[in-house]
Amino acid sequence: MSIEPAWIAVDWGTSRLRAWAMSDTNQVLGFLENEQGMSKLSPDQFEPTLLDLIAPWRGQAVTRVIACGMVGAKQGWCEIPYAEIPFDLTSLVPQEITTLDSRLAVSIVPGLSQRDPADLMRGEETQLAGLLAQGSDFEGVVCLPGTHTKWCWINKGTVERFHTAMSGELFALFTQYGLLRYSIERGWDDDAFRRAIVETSTSSRDLTLLLFSIRAESILFRSTSAQSRARLSGLIIGSEIGGIIDDILGRPVIVIGSHGLSEHYRTALDHFGADVSLLRGDEAVLKGLALLFQNVRSVGQVESAL
Amino acid sequence: MSIEPAWIAVDWGTSRLRAWAMSDTNQVLGFLENEQGMSKLSPDQFEPTLLDLIAPWRGQAVTRVIACGMVGAKQGWCEIPYAEIPFDLTSLVPQEITTLDSRLAVSIVPGLSQRDPADLMRGEETQLAGLLAQGSDFEGVVCLPGTHTKWCWINKGTVERFHTAMSGELFALFTQYGLLRYSIERGWDDDAFRRAIVETSTSSRDLTLLLFSIRAESILFRSTSAQSRARLSGLIIGSEIGGIIDDILGRPVIVIGSHGLSEHYRTALDHFGADVSLLRGDEAVLKGLALLFQNVRSVGQVESAL
Numbered sequence: 328m329s330i331e332p333a334w335i336a337v338d339w340g341t342s343r344l345r346a347w348a349m350s351d352t353n354q355v356l357g358f359l360e361n362e363q364g365m366s367k368l369s370p371d372q373f374e375p376t377l378l379d380l381i382a383p384w385r386g387q388a389v390t391r392v393i394a395c396g397m398v399g400a401k402q403g404w405c406e407i408p409y410a411e412i413p414f415d416l417t418s419l420v421p422q423e424i425t426t427l428d429s430r431l432a433v434s435i436v437p438g439l440s441q442r443d444p445a446d447l448m449r450g451e452e453t454q455l456a457g458l459l460a461q462g463s464d465f466e467g468v469v470c471l472p473g474t475h476t477k478w479c480w481i482n483k484g485t486v487e488r489f490h491t492a493m494s495g496e497l498f499a500l501f502t503q504y505g506l507l508r509y510s511i512e513r514g515w516d517d518d519a520f521r522r523a524i525v526e527t528s529t530s531s532r533d534l535t536l537l538l539f540s541i542r543a544e545s546i547l548f549r550s551t552s553a554q555s556r557a558r559l560s561g562l563i564i565g566s567e568i569g570g571i572i573d574d575i576l577g578r579p580v581i582v583i584g585s586h587g588l589s590e591h592y593r594t595a596l597d598h599f600g601a602d603v604s605l606l607r608g609d610e611a612v613l614k615g616l617a618l619l620f621q622n623v624r625s626v627g628q629v630e631s632a633l
Numbered sequence: 634m635s636i637e638p639a640w641i642a643v644d645w646g647t648s649r650l651r652a653w654a655m656s657d658t659n660q661v662l663g664f665l666e667n668e669q670g671m672s673k674l675s676p677d678q679f680e681p682t683l684l685d686l687i688a689p690w691r692g693q694a695v696t697r698v699i700a701c702g703m704v705g706a707k708q709g710w711c712e713i714p715y716a717e718i719p720f721d722l723t724s725l726v727p728q729e730i731t732t733l734d735s736r737l738a739v740s741i742v743p744g745l746s747q748r749d750p751a752d753l754m755r756g757e758e759t760q761l762a763g764l765l766a767q768g769s770d771f772e773g774v775v776c777l778p779g780t781h782t783k784w785c786w787i788n789k790g791t792v793e794r795f796h797t798a799m800s801g802e803l804f805a806l807f808t809q810y811g812l813l814r815y816s817i818e819r820g821w822d823d824d825a826f827r828r829a830i831v832e833t834s835t836s837s838r839d840l841t842l843l844l845f846s847i848r849a850e851s852i853l854f855r856s857t858s859a860q861s862r863a864r865l866s867g868l869i870i871g872s873e874i875g876g877i878i879d880d881i882l883g884r885p886v887i888v889i890g891s892h893g894l895s896e897h898y899r900t901a902l903d904h905f906g907a908d909v910s911l912l913r914g915d916e917a918v919l920k921g922l923a924l925l926f927q928n929v930r931s932v933g934q935v936e937s938a939l
Contacts, residue, residue: 401852445849474812475845491845500806506780533876534840535869539781539797543751546707563841570839 330357330384334391336616337377339398340450341366341474344376348384353617357384365397373404374427388430393421393620395436395612396450404433409440409447415485416456417463420622434623436616439486446491451477454583457615458606459484467579470596471608472588474499478571480578492567495588498560501538507555510545514553523561524595527569534566564595572599584608636662636690640697642922643683645704646756647672647780650682654690659923663690671703679710680733694736699727699926701742701918702756710739715746715753721791722762723769726928740929742922745792752797757783760889763921764912765790773885776902777914778894780805784877786884798873801894807844807865816851820859829867830901833875840872870901878905890914 332348339345342364348357363376381390399407405424421434438449451471458465463484471477474495480487502511530537541558544550550558568575580596582589583606596603638654645651648670654663669682687696705713711730727740744755757777764771769790777783780801786793808817836843847864850856856864874881886902888895889912902909 440849440853442853445846445853447845447849447852490842491849492841493844494841496812497803497841500810504806504810506802531876531879533872535798535800535803535873536796536876538799539753540751543746543753543797546753547746547748547751566839567841570837570842573837 329386331386331388332356332384334393334620335381335384336613336620337392337394337398338396338450338453338612338616339373339394339403340364340396344380346377346381347613348381349613349617353613355613359383365400365403370404373398374431377433378428378431385430390431391620392431392433393436393616393623394433395421395453395616395619399435399438400449405435407435407437409449410437410452412439412441412486412488414439416452416459417484417618418622419452419456419619420626421619423623436619439489441489444490446489448477448489448491451479452486453615453619454608454611455479455481455486455615456618457611457613458581458583460614460618461606465579465581467581468575470580470582470584470592472582472584472592476567478575480574490571492571494563494567497534497563501559502556507538507542507559510542510550510552511556511559512552514551514556516551516553516557519550519554520557520561520591521594521598523558524565524598527562527565528599534562537562537566560591561595564591568592568595568599572601575599575601578602579604581606583611635692637692637694638662638690640699640926641687641690642919642926643698643700643704644702644756644759644918644922645679645700645709646670646702650686652683652687653919654687655919655923659919661919665689671706671709674710676710679704680737683739684734684737691736696737697926698737698739699742699922699929700739701727701759701922701925705741705744706755711741713741713743715755716743716758718745718747718792718794720745722758722765723790723924724928725758725762725925726932727925729929742925745795747795750796752795754783754795754797757785758792759921759925760914760917761785761787761792761921762924763917763919764887764889766920766924767912771885771887773887774881776886776888776890776898778888778890778898782873784881786880796877798877800869800873803840803869804866808862813844813848813861813865816848816856816858817862817865818858820857820862822857822859822863825856825860826863826867826897827900827904829864830871830904833868833871834905840868843868843872866897867901870897871904874898874901874905878907881905881907884908885910887912889917 330348333351334349336347344363345360398404407422421436423434439452466482469479476492479489541555580601580603582592593603636654639657642653650669651666704710713728727742729740745758775785782798785795847861886907886909888898899909
């Protein structure tokens with residue numbers, strides 16, 4: 328039986344394209360994905376790439392798509408200007424773009440920008456909107472771990488400020504290209520992770536000054552690859568949280584992301600004394616896109632496209 | 634006219650092999666180098682590589698070579714065990730190794746190790762010895778900037794403790810492989826470097842939390858590649874020094890290294906209020922190898938090889 332979604336939710340990041348077929352009551356009817364992220368596409372390849380992926384879901388009617396992520400960046404399908412913070416997410420309106428196929432109506436969620444200190448996000452704002460869809464009175468800090476981890480201070484639907492940490496990219500660079508890469512190839516050791524977190528919480532040293540100990544310990548004490556890898560992660564995440572903890576304590580913290588990485592952040596935040604809960608990243612994206620789809624409808628963009 | 638050196642000083646690191654022909658009064662008679670660093674050689678390739686480079690300097694007598702650097706590492710020509718700190722550099726004795734060519738006598742300088750916190754050096758101990766050759770009563774901190782920058786606390790010839798910072802490697806990873814690499818390809822902007830140093834000295838944020846601002850500023854404020862590149866360097870060096878400054882202030886600091894990088898460290902250390910002077914890296918290596926060559930002679934290694 329073929330699926331005929333009321334609309335399609337799309338999360339289109341740097342490395343992946345993911346699409347959900349949604350019912351008119353926002354139930355998930357189907358899921359499709361591929362590796363055609365922004366980094367692999369030129370602007371004119373986005374529309375055919377999307378049409379190819381969602382072909383099984385298309386009928387006679389106009390296909391309505393709401394997309395978030397790097398698809399709206401300068402190097403993406405169509406550049407959507409950033410909304411500047413402080414910004415009330417309930418008023419965030421995805422922008423309709425021009426498509427070649429007249430039976431396709433695509434709107435892209437704007438990212439958020441901050442001038443001082445300069446910072447940017449594209450994609451995470453939708454997950455924040457998803458959190459608000461669950462209850463709009465959240466007041467606290469949201470952590471979205473990833474290549475560029477975002478820390479966001481939220482007050483009843485408004486993003487007041489945010490801060491990006493390059494922790495995930497740092498971990499990737501060291502494990503893929505760093506001189507330590509052969510000592511940290513694979514595995515995971517929970518104790519080594521926890522010890523590293525404790526170490527960062529009691530040391531005033533910057534991360535730069537802690538990392539070489541991984542190599543020294545592997546030579547002097549023959550630490551295993553699993554220990555070294557977990558220690559690298561612990562030193563990076565611990566240094567990140569240590570540098571921001573004074574701004575977190577006393578506020579509830581919600582970590583939104585994938586299972587493994589979110590658990591690591593929870594462990595570290597627990598150690599630093601934060602009050603932490605978790606929300607699944609996929610769930611947040613879908614709830615956010617559903618909330619923002621209402622904003623598109625309420626300003627009449629979709630109707631005018633019909 | 635052919636050169637017949639009394640001995641040959643060799644600095645054999647990860648990426649380069651450098652050799653100086655020395656007179657019996659330690660004057661430099663000649664210099665040769667190539668890119669055959671440790672990372673490009675298997676253990677049995679070291680001897681032919683060295684013989685090839687120094688061929689113009691060989692006569693009928695035994696050729697005496699003192700070498701420092703990664704040549705003595707596990708992946709080098711022959712593993713020389715580390716000397717454990719605290720260690721008096723005046724008693725550091727290069728270890729003679731076995732060679733296939735009986736007219737070649739090679740001694741390799743041991744590196745230094747520290748157990749808590751675990752740390753290692755190979756090569757820098759020779760530069761420290763070179764500093765002592767100038768006057769053995771130095772009491773203070775020596776900074777040796779590089780891929781893995783060393784900070785060493787020295788007391789009258791003894792290395793009391795040291796600390797490695799992975800700052801140079803971090804800069805290399807970000808400029809070569811990082812997602813920012815296109816924003817920081819080339820150029821240098823002194824003002825941007827200084828502003829970044831000031832920023833690190835007034836912020837409690839860890840480096841991880843500062844780096845993304847380079848990308849955000851390049852998008853929001855169209856900062857140039859030269860500004861971004863210098864800012865990256867300033868944020869890394871400033872975070873490194875900021876994490877260690879309490880251990881430096883009140884002690885004289887000597888920076889030993891190449892011209893450009895040493896100047897950046899001097900600028901940053903000046904800003905943090907340290908009392909800094911510079912020593913050329915090449916000069917320190919040569920003076921150190923000359924000092925250590927005496928140690929080899931005084932324990933009779935060279936004589937026994939004749």
